[in-house]
Amino acid sequence: QSVLTQPPSVSAAPGQKVTISCSGSSSNIGNNYVSWYQQLPGTAPKLLIYDNNKRPSGIPDRFSGSKSGTSATLGITGLQTGDEADYYCGTWDSSLSAAVFGGGTQLTVL
């Protein structure tokens, strides 16, 4: 069981918007930065969002991140079939002194 809780799956039509939630506690999300990763089928995870809401170079602005209290959200607008992937949130847990990830959310673009 993951320290961070994500919905197992979400879906939306091409061109639409989707959000993926990540819920934690004061020892992790509440007091540390959140990052998001995209894992396309058969590939390694790729950093999408860091420091809650910053995008690495090369990541389109269709991807956004936010954090409020002990929860974080990844937003994807203008959905494309190429966005079909598993998405993971991650942060540091100060009580565990460990990096932790959510269980992952599978995005289906219908």
Next chain:
Amino acid sequence: QLQLQESGPGLVKPSETLSLTCTVSGGSISSSSYYWGWIRQPPGKGLEWIGSIYYSGSTYYNPSLKSRVTISVDTSKNQFSLKLSSVTAADTAVYYCARGYSGYDVIDWFDPWGQGTLVTVSS
């Protein structure tokens, strides 16, 4: 462009020690503010952080694996390594190495990642 590449046996017998090495190219492993780590993913499951090391040798380990894990660094070779002892079938996974950015004694995010290597534990 920084790149990481995992190497090591793809098959390990139960009760033995899994050993992997990550070679860093395109940058120095001795860079400040970065920890070098291992993350694994069992088939069809999510990501599990194993541990990370700073170039000075300072380490963080996942509490659930700490008794079996050793991560070391060789700055002269720009490499870091993972040893996981007493493996069982539950340790079968794709093992990734990744660079972790450290702000204030925590690891904030991981980028880039190696391509991953599948390690199967079986007799």
